[in-house]
Amino acid sequence: MQKRELGKSGLEVSAIGLGCMGLSYGYGPATDIQEAVSLIRQAFERGVTFFDTAEAYGPYKNEELLGEALAPFRSEVVIATKFGFNFDANGGQSGMNSRPEHIRAVADQALKRLKTDVIDLFYQHRVDPDVPIEDVAGTVKALISEGKVKHFGLSEAGVQTIRRAHAVQPVTALQSEYSLWWREPEQEILPTLEKLGIGFVPFSPLGKGFLTGAISEATTFDSKDFRNIVPRFSKEARKANQALVDLLTAIAARKKATSAQVALAWLLAQKPWIVPIPGTTKLHRLEENIRAAEVELTAEDLTNIESALATIKVEGDRYPAHLQARVNR
Ligand SMILES: NC(=O)c1ccc[n+]([C@@H]2O[C@H](COP(=O)([O-])OP(=O)(O)OC[C@H]3O[C@@H](n4cnc5c(N)ncnc54)[C@H](OP(=O)(O)O)[C@@H]3O)[C@@H](O)[C@H]2O)c1
Numbered sequence: 001m002q003k004r005e006l007g008k009s010g011l012e013v014s015a016i017g018l019g020c021m022g023l024s025y026g027y028g029p030a031t032d033i034q035e036a037v038s039l040i041r042q043a044f045e046r047g048v049t050f051f052d053t054a055e056a057y058g059p060y061k062n063e064e065l066l067g068e069a070l071a072p073f074r075s076e077v078v079i080a081t082k083f084g085f086n087f088d089a090n091g092g093q094s095g096m097n098s099r100p101e102h103i104r105a106v107a108d109q110a111l112k113r114l115k116t117d118v119i120d121l122f123y124q125h126r127v128d129p130d131v132p133i134e135d136v137a138g139t140v141k142a143l144i145s146e147g148k149v150k151h152f153g154l155s156e157a158g159v160q161t162i163r164r165a166h167a168v169q170p171v172t173a174l175q176s177e178y179s180l181w182w183r184e185p186e187q188e189i190l191p192t193l194e195k196l197g198i199g200f201v202p203f204s205p206l207g208k209g210f211l212t213g214a215i216s217e218a219t220t221f222d223s224k225d226f227r228n229i230v231p232r233f234s235k236e237a238r239k240a241n242q243a244l245v246d247l248l249t250a251i252a253a254r255k256k257a258t259s260a261q262v263a264l265a266w267l268l269a270q271k272p273w274i275v276p277i278p279g280t281t282k283l284h285r286l287e288e289n290i291r292a293a294e295v296e297l298t299a300e301d302l303t304n305i306e307s308a309l310a311t312i313k314v315e316g317d318r319y320p321a322h323l324q325a326r327v328n329r
Contacts, residue, residue: 001047006199009172017050019279024062028222040069054082067115084125098128100139123153127329137168156327159192178202205276212260237316264292
């Protein structure tokens with residue numbers, strides 16, 4: 001697969017990465033460990049060199065999974081993980097925590113779980129209103145100088161926070177939601193990243209599965225599936241948003257591609273420093289998503305998509321209110 005550089009950081013990764021969260025967390029029961037290990041290794045064999053995880057996925061289980069799966073070719077891949085929460089005894093999130101001593105402890109534990117001596121990219125998972133971002137950036141800077149971390153990242157941070165962090169420790173990548181049905185980053189975020197030479201890693205690039213056409217009004221989710229509490233996935237919203245899926249299906253047919261591939265190719269076409277990280281638990285979908293790197297959207301395709309999108313209003317918030325309060329700070 002083609003490679004891309006995340007901003008001007010020198011960090012080179014496959015044009016499409018693998019989001020590993022859903023293998024352990026978020027979308028219902030975890031995938032069997034050996035199946036998940038095999039899927040991750042098959043991704044590597046097919047050219048994926050960028051793997052995304054977080055302490056919070058499980059918690060801990062997803063990092064442990066990547067540690068096992070990637071050990072045989074550790075030096076050939078880039079592992080990104082994240083810090084920034086406390087957890088209760090049941091594994092639930094019990095608040096944000098980006099205090100310097102906590103970041104240090106999480107780094108040490110993540111290194112063990114990932115079976116590695118360095119974290120390639122260490123993101124703050126959400127901006128912590130109780131800790132100045134300069135202190136967070138300064139702590140990661142120290143971890144970089146100690147050789148425990150190579151690159152610093154932020155997730156769902158606003159432009160002021162990005163600028164302040166970048167002044168202390170250059171930020172390699174911002175990871176935030178961006179896709180055909182969530183385009184807010186185009187307003188302020190993308191121009192800021194371009195100016196500062198920071199790469200962008202869109203999460204949920206397939207709209208948590210909706211943009212692929214595999215989810216309809218009739219779909220029911222597992223009781224543990226996060227989408228049960230997402231307003232954009234209410235029955236009414238799914239019904240209303242079907243127009244977007246229909247549009248994508250039509251474009252995909254013209255391009256002899258699938259809707260998922262068009263959704264990913266569209267992201268790749270926005271900027272050469274954008275690297276989406278679709279997640280899947282299934283090999284055939286992994287292969288389909290990887291092949292999106294070969295789907296080229298022409299300037300005419302992009303204009304057609306743009307004018308078609310302008311006729312569609314996406315319904316439903318992308319997060320419930322208590323989680324919405326944590327983004328774009
Ligand atoms: N920084 C953050 O706060 C944050 C938040 C969310 C996610 N993330 C990261 O971003 C990664 C990706 O995001 P995401 O998993 O939320 O959403 P996503 O990649 O947009 O969608 C994943 C969903 O789409 C389905 N899917 C994948 N490929 C498909 C295909 N070709 N056809 C039909 N369905 C397909 C998957 O189901 P199957 O498994 O059944 O294929 C899964 O339910 C995560 O794994 C995680 O690493 C980060």
